[in-house]
Every structure is written in structure tokens, then in C-alpha cells.
Amino acid sequence: MLITSFSPLHYLLCINLRNSVMLSAAPALEHLPTPSLVVDEAKMRRNIKRQEKRVQALGVTLRPHLKTVKSVDIARQMLTGGTGPATVSTLEEAEIFAAAGIRDIIYAVGIVPQKLDRVAEIRARGCDLAVLLDSPEQAKAVASASRKHGQAIPALIEVDCDGHRSGTAPGAPELIEIGHILEGGGACLRGVLTHAGESYAVCGRAAHAKCAEAERRAAVRAVEVLSQAGLPCPVVSIGSTPTAHAIEKAEGITEIRAGVFAFFDLFQAGIETCSTDDIALSVLTTVLGQQRRKGWIITDAGWMALSQDRGTASQRLDQGYGVVCDEAGRVIPDLIVSQANQEHGIITVRPGSNAVLPDLPLGSRLRILPNHACAVAAQFKEYQVIPQEAGTTLKTWQRFGGW
């Protein structure tokens, strides 16, 4: 790993190219190999603060989803007091974050019986790990594992607010059946959880506020059903990054989950949860050639670095495999990665634009803003961090993958 000295002021190396593109360099990054995954810490901290303020204003708890960052260094910045509450998408995340001192975690993917021994082991090491389920069969498995391990494993019931994935209907009698199986079988009903997948398909604060209200109503309805049956429901958890930024009313809920908000990405910009300038994550790449007649600039960041996420393809503005910036992180207008092979990215002018392809010489360094932060970050083992404090050296934060 290369750590380079960082100049107090990003000096700007302005190269007047044939087509008048001014490329700004970032000395902090100049010795990094490419492709590398770069985090702008100042933007990341600003994004985290914005999300915290929004949730605090509603008087509820923020439970960040750590599946995007998969990094203990970043988790510490995202979590209240650095120890939780948190959400994870794999037991690998639960194990690593528990080992790092995080004490309150929801594993927010429906539990399967084969994973319950591992859940019990993580709990036995002092982390209050709760599981998620939506069927009596899963509840029986959790109750059985609770008895086997001599500890009440807590479970939340997933409630489906918009038909996007798993979950019981908000008023389903199954809620009561599941609750009784857990509570009567040696496990523990921790609460209900819902996620507005639909919020990713609509654009703008007003639409996201409606989705947030749908999440809230579904969760509150489920709580009513459980309460009428005399069942406990201490945690009422809703959230997605779009709804967590637009929610206006939090009556009846106890916490909000969100994940991608620390980095943001082009998909979130496309649905107006953030601006392009808020995106804290990018992939550093090097120009390796051109095919001038075709209007192509070829770089060393293909889909292995950028992922194959084409989430913006269904949005108003298709960003290809990412938006091209100079090394200092400034967007070069109308330049996108329009094709990607395993280790080659092909940059072109955006279809329909009048922009002229700049003549970027061999060895030029660029940064690509990603469609989907979760997918792109997953392709790397570490973050190269441009520190918030001017004059300090580039930092490296480890990240992990796997299950």
C-alpha cells in the first residue's frame, strides 16, 4: 500500500488539452496504483451528519446499515458512540463488527435454520444480535435454537409494505402465530421491521416521504395486531436511504435504518436523495489508450472495478457504468463510462450530447463516480481515504467481503 504526502492545498495541475479540458490532479492520489477505491472523507462526514440530523429531529434512533461500507473504521463514524445500533446483511459482518465492539445488531436477511448456531455463537460473545423472519417455520427454528443454546434469541418479524421482497402482510394473522411461537418457545419477539424497496423506483422528496409513510403505517399496523394479542414489540424499525432522508412523521416507530447515505452514488442522485457533488466514493483509473475514430478513451477500470451495476439505466439519465471526473474529483461534463469489459472501461461522450471527446493522453488519471456504492465498494479490499484534515497523509481503511 502506498501512502503519499498530501499537500495542504490541492494544487491544480491544469493541462490545456486540444479540446480545452482542464485536468486537475490530486497529489495525494498520484502514487496510488489503479484501479483504487477512493473516499473523500469530508463529503462522507457531511453525509453522515446530514442523516443523523434528520433522524434526531424526529426523536428516533438511527440504525445504520453497514452492508455498504463493510469497514470497522467507517462503522465507528456512522454509529452512535461507535457501538451501535447497527444493521448487517451477512453473518460475516455481524462477526467482524461484534469483534470490533458493536453491541446491538440486526441481521436483516431472513434467517435459515442452518445459520442459527453461528447466531448463537456471536450472541454468546456479548453482542445482542437479532434475526429477521416472516414465517412460522422460521420462528420454530429460532425457538428450537434458543432452547438448544439456552438463550432467548431475539427475532423481528419482517413486514411487507410495498410488495418488494420478503415479509408478511401488515395485518396478517401470521404475525400473531409467529409471535406466540417465539415467545412460547424460548425465543424472544424483538419487534417488527419493514423496508420500502419501492422508494428506489420513485424520484424526489415528496415521493420518498409517501414511501416513508407507507413504511410507518405498515409497521404501526403490525404493532397493533401484535399488541391486541398481548405480544411485545419493543423495536419498530423502518427505513431505506431515500425514505430516511424524506420521512416527516415518526409516530409509532422507534428507529430508522439507512445504509448507502455515507457514500451516496449516482443512483441516489438520480432519485434526488443527494446531488452528484455529495458522492464520497469514486474509482481512480488510468487512461491506457484511445480509439479516436470510434470516439473512445480506454482505461484500466472495467467492470471488475466498477461492478456491473447498471441501476441508472432505468432512470431519466443513464450514467452508463459511471460519471467521469478528473483526478481531483471534478465532473468532466458529459463524459461517462459507456462500456466495460473485465479490466477495460470505455469512456465516451454521453449519447446525444454536443460535447467533444477530450484528448486525454496515455497515463492521464481520472476518477469515476459509481452507479451503486454497495456494488463498487464490494470489488475492493480497502479504501484510500483523502482525509478531512488538510495537510495530513492519505489514509487506508480496510474493508471485508464474504459471508
Add this chain to the structure above:
Amino acid sequence: MLITSFSPLHYLLCINLRNSVMLSAAPALEHLPTPSLVVDEAKMRRNIKRQEKRVQALGVTLRPHLKTVKSVDIARQMLTGGTGPATVSTLEEAEIFAAAGIRDIIYAVGIVPQKLDRVAEIRARGCDLAVLLDSPEQAKAVASASRKHGQAIPALIEVDCDGHRSGTAPGAPELIEIGHILEGGGACLRGVLTHAGESYAVCGRAAHAKCAEAERRAAVRAVEVLSQAGLPCPVVSIGSTPTAHAIEKAEGITEIRAGVFAFFDLFQAGIETCSTDDIALSVLTTVLGQQRRKGWIITDAGWMALSQDRGTASQRLDQGYGVVCDEAGRVIPDLIVSQANQEHGIITVRPGSNAVLPDLPLGSRLRILPNHACAVAAQFKEYQVIPQEAGTTLKTWQRFGGW
């Protein structure tokens, strides 16, 4: 990592389900966590042998591309004598395979000046690593690095046979310019290389044979241009997995490259380079629930495990995110992963099929055949290998990622 005992005969646990699907279990896999990446070693060895025979029959050398497998254990099985020749797509691969004793490697992504010190270091450790280029600017950088490091770095010129990516035109005068810059500047012209990207867009042996002939002609034409200028061209390298299986005539070439042939995948089956039964790679997953009214089975293999490669979407038969098999690896007819979230896969009956969704209970184990072996394997740190020899235990082979 769990290593489980392996029964001499895969006994078949046939469960008669509501919709008469017979699920066969594979005891060797029963203690693996999910998702896991599974290799059927017998199929893999058969695939490797088939490719070797094809190339040997033409009297040329096979230079496997190791970007798919990224595993020293598998590389040893793919390479002649276990030491090369080989192709790689990153310098990380070059470093790891060189350290494992592979002595002849082409780094088949256009070189950038910033990577040449690392190339020289790998060469200094005893591996004959050659680079790829298609411009005088790159040739100057290679010549300069050769002088700096006091060693003639060998370079191949990439020739474009079908307009798919990088490369000079086969008869371009630039070939001579590049050759002279290398040979006169202290570097070394190793030869020419072409890759028929177009072969992925056409189906069947006859079409692939045509692409192979286009590769061959482009390479031979470039050799003629170089020879007329008195420039050397010891290596004439062509290849892609489809063309390497269909090539009929090898006059003028010295070697054939191919990569995905060891595993194959649904994309290759879609263009008839292999059959579905040849696919040696799959993702083991567990059923975590159902949404019966929607016709969904939900599993724990989402796009983080299956990748977001949707390469079959443009083929005659769209396989979604993969074809569903039972745990023993038998295809369940007309069942595909039709949607994928980060850690959730949604299995449905193939659109237009008359098949009835089977009632797979919580905890059922399935295997998913991937669209694209390179992309799916990249999501995992290790292969779980069902060994060729009956009665031996499951093996684990490490794989690596990064640059």
C-alpha cells in the same frame, strides 16, 4: 472453513414435494455455509482436457487466461507442466502466479507507464512477463522503463481484428513505428496479439470458426507488415474461449489463448461453446422463504454472490441471474433466479413456461449455475471443490482478487 466427509457415492435424498420436484442432496456440501462457490472437479478437468486436445491437434501452444480462476491450484491444472505459458489481466495475478513458479506470462491489458516499475520487479524475480500495447506513446514508455531497469521488457502489439476494444489495424504503419521504438529503444518486440471479442456475439461452431479465422488473418497480416520492415515477431497469439474451441486452421500463429473454458457458464452455453451440463461452477444457496401469491422462492444468494452479470439477457434464452439446480447439481427445469437484491435471490418459473413453482421448504439447498464464471467467481475468496476422486473429502482452493 468447513471440510466435510464425502460419501463414495452421492446418495440421493429424494424428497417428494407437493409439485413432484425431486430434490437431490449432496452430502459433501451439507455442512457448507451459504452462499458458497462450488467447483465440480471432474467437469473442470474434462473441460480443460477438451480445450488442450483441440489446441494440440492444431500443433500450436495453449496459453490459458487465468483471470477467470485466479487460483494457483487451478492454474497448475490448466498450464502445461504447471509453469506456463499463461495470460493474466492484472499485475496482482502476475505477481501471485510468478511467485507460484509460473515463468511465462503475458499481461494482456494495455500497459500504462505507471505500471512499468512493477512489471520490471516481477521480471527481476525470474518471470518472463510481457506487456501489451497499441501506441507509439506506450512503446516509448516501455523503452524508457527498459533502459531505466537495465532489462529489455518484452511487448506484444495488440491488433484489432473486429473493432471490439483496443488494437491497431492489422496493416497499420504504426505497427512498424511501434516495433522500431521498442527494438531501437532498449525494449523487445515479442510479437502480436489479437482477441475476437465479436465471437461472444455470435452462436455456434461455424460462426466461431469464422471469428477464429478473422483473428488468424489479422495476426498474420500484422506479422507480414512487421517482417517486411525487418522486425521480429516470435509470438503470434490469438484467442477467445469460443474461437479456441472452433478454430480449424492455425497457419502463421504460434499460440491460442482462452480463459473461461475451465468452468464454462450459461453465456458460453448460450452461444453453444459448451452444454449446460459442462458448467463446472455453481453457487450453493439456501431457501429462506416464499411469497406464494407472487410465485417467488427467496434464497440467500443475491447479486453479491451471483454478480450482476446479465450477459444472457441479450441471448435467445434469458437465464435471469442463473439457472436453478438441486444440491447435487441437476437442473430443475424452467426455474431461474429472476431478480436479485444484494443478499436475496428471487427464484421464479421462467416467464412463458408452463412449469409449476415447486414448494421448496425453508432450509432447502440449491445450486445456481452462473451467467458468467469470471464475474461470479470474483465475488468469493475460495472454491469448495467436489473432488474428482470418489471417497475423498471436499477440498478448498483459495482464490484472490484485487489489482
